[in-house]
Amino acid sequence: MKKIIIACFAALLLVFGGLSSAQADEYLRVGMEAAYAPFNWTQDDNSNGAVPIEGTKQYANGYDVQIAKKIAEAQGKKPLVVKTAWTGLIPALTSGKIDMIIAGMSPTAERRQEIDFSDRYYRSEPVMVVSSDGDYAKAKSVKDFKDAKITGQQGVYLYNLIDQIPNVNKQTAMGDFGAMRQALASGIIDGYVSERPEARTAEKASSKYKMISLKDGGFQVSDDDVSLAVGLRKGDSQQMEQVNKVLAGISQEKRVKLMDHIIDIQPADKTDEAKKGNFFSQVTTIIAKNWPQFLRGTAITLLISIIGTVVGTFIGLMIGVYRTAPKAANKFVALLQKIFGWFLNVYIEVFRGTPMIVQSMVIYYGTAQAFGINIDRTLAAIFIVSINTGAYMSEIVRGGIFAVDKGQFEAATALGFTHGQTMRKIVLPQVIRNILPATGNEFVINIKDTSVLNVISVVELYFAGNTVATQTYQYFQTFFVIAAIYFVLTFTVTRILRYVERRLDQDTYTQGGGVH
Template sequence: MSKWFKRAVTSLAALLLLLGIIGGTGSGLLTAVTGSTLAIAEGAESTATTGGGQTIVMGTSPDYPPYENTDAKNGGKVVGLDIDIAQAIADKLGYKLEISGMDFSGLIAALQTERVDFVMSAMSVTEERKQSIDFSDSYYAARNTIVSKKDSGLTTMASLEGKNVGVQLGSTQEEAVAGMESTSKITKLDKIPNLIQEIKAGRMDAAIVEDAVAWGYTDANPDLQFTILDPNPNDLGYAIAFPKGSELTAQFNAELQKMKDNGELQAIIDKWFGALGQDDSKKVSKSGLDFSILDGYVGYIFKGIFVTLLFTFVSALFGFIWGAILSLFKISNIAPLRWFATAYTSVFRGTPLLLQLFLIYYATPQLFNYDIPALLAAGLAFGLNSAAYLSETIRGGIMAVDKGQREAAIALGIPYKTMMFSIILPQAVKNILPALVNECVALVKESSLVSVIGVADLMRRASVVQAATFRSFEALLLIGAIYYVLVLLLTSLAGLLERRMRRSD
């Protein structure tokens, strides 16, 4: 037992160190593991051009076709109106363009912490946003629409009074319903597909979305309709966002004006808006579930299994090692170590995991000037959080070992370190193995949270498919089945390990 435990701990520690070094290079955890690009691990939305010159990073929320969405059927590249405009400007300026995908509500934070150099994501210019970021000249002006079920009669803003109305969090559509909060229920969600699904499920009466996006969803869902609202005279249109004082603002404005003058900008707009309604793969005539819409997307979704498992393994490994150290601190005779371990556990158990993830991902570049990869940030956040819980579990396992064994080891003159790692901890791990398995199972399921910072795990890929197909249930049911199978496999492997460890009983 002791030799097996030593080998296991040594191997896990070595692998953690290796993965930590790889992640710390800034090239991405999976780059060295698979030899591929960061697009696999940190989002299929992360792509780069092949030109020379300095690299600039564009932030976007690729779930808003035709402006930007992930082409899951063709390698997971981000495509759309905004992408073509950004690529054209970058080429003219001699920059190499890299695209970083994330939730829309996190784009401004990414600008402010300099995780990205600029943002293009159908972002409207508002006075409030201009207080914290700079904007280029406008490149397109859209119209708001009301999306609702057919024959609902919800075709004007007045008809929405007293209804449950949805808008995308952080969008200018929030302003369109700002005056209705006293008379109507306003629901704010991160993603447009979620708003559409709420309407179809009957939990929301209508949603305010942009015209081109509304067209796509209503075309794919015959039970929905949309009505174009009167233009807002204060609407300044869509523009490119930059950090305050960025030198890129003037450069982009100059090239944007040239594109307007020579007709190149209008040609890009015509290309993407002319394609609306011509992609028959997005048209759905069937009601209820129709898994045929996943044709061509299943392989893309399955790639997320590797990311989810790697993330879970690294987080569980780090959490176990750090949790074991914390548990030793808690039973130590050195008071400062006990105080530190107790305070650490209190903080990480007393604050939300999502908050810890955001702090590590967004605060690290701002405080330490290190652009931490999304997957590494997620692994650290989940590992640190898991360690707080595991430290109590491991401490309980250590305390459950018969005290007579410690006394015998001391009487034989066995050093404390040898006694702990060769006698006590192996028995403690055997006793708490079911609890450790439960923690791993929880990590597998909680890994879906990493999708909010752009890691292309199963949940993120399902969101991409939702945006591409304008349907939600089919992709969600598929990844739900995948998660369930992963948990069953993990539980089975844990059962085999537990039976092996109990052979000496």
């Protein structure tokens, strides 16, 4: 078992690590959400000059992508989009996971403390997006949104602008514009603060949305807020000079022309056709057109959860055996044993006491920034799930060992068994049977918890499904499909494990002489 696990990790490290190093010099790795049309979006082919998204068979396009292509061409490299959640963009840049951020990001004073910014490549305008048949469809100024439920994207200056609306009912910030559109369509909010290009995209995608340009009294903004710039690592003067040189060669006329072209080619205008028919026909259409994305996401989810559960259970068994070992006779060895025990206690408490999403950010981005350790995101995800599961399984195993009758330990000692032999031949077979239900629960939890790994750009089931939702604007239908897939996975795993439990119970009963 130990050899198999080590071999699996070695193979994964070889494959993923090799891919990462091979791409380092050939590609310009650009971070973006690929879900913020018309600045950036995800599509299934390379039409209209789209570029590949790392780790997937999909492509990204949009205004940001076309700017990235110009910068990459000037550097003699190929552009490669690293699809990253908004909150993970700056950590990805500072840790060296990407070379630059081109994601409709404003060079605010807070962000300048972490990264540097190029010259402006686009100037935006804040607007409101509301329901076309709602109470605020005829609003003309910010004052007209009194008492309205308004939100914005988390970590973006647009959310802070809500405070300028008198007596507004400010809602909690949301992770992306897809979530805001869904909330607006569902009536959870009355509107959200956006930028003109994104608002035009929403209008074009569905007649449910309407852009309010606030001509009679808009938001008060600074130039940094409405300017979009390329994010670069601190002190990277060479990269800064190259990027600014490329941007200087793009006139204002060309920028306007490029944005108009991008708005015309964005795929959002095809979504109304897909929304015809009843709910289940729409779900069927989504599955028929996007099943490869769902399949790939499901495969990654299963890969991470299966390996993570197996390795985590092995870690838990090893820790459980160690923590029940007798104290060494040699004082120095006993001291080392005690120190290592403290280390294990810290590991268990930390990983049981912190959310996996925080662990993912710290391990994936933190290790790269602090120690220069750059590992593939899928391998990092497997490592994170494994050690997280190991912390929980160690306590489950400890309880399973204590549940074994003490007389069996005493009998083994009387027969001259060492602690290792006692565990391997007598105790652990019983423990494995006793902890099987809890292990199954951990497996089910891991299948669902892989969804938080989207913060480190792992394209698991949730991330893949969310991409489909941003492409189709059919959020409820798409997430219904995602929920159904998760249910099928967890239901199947539960039934398989219950079957295994029954078989073990039957074998134990038969071998114990219960059948005559």
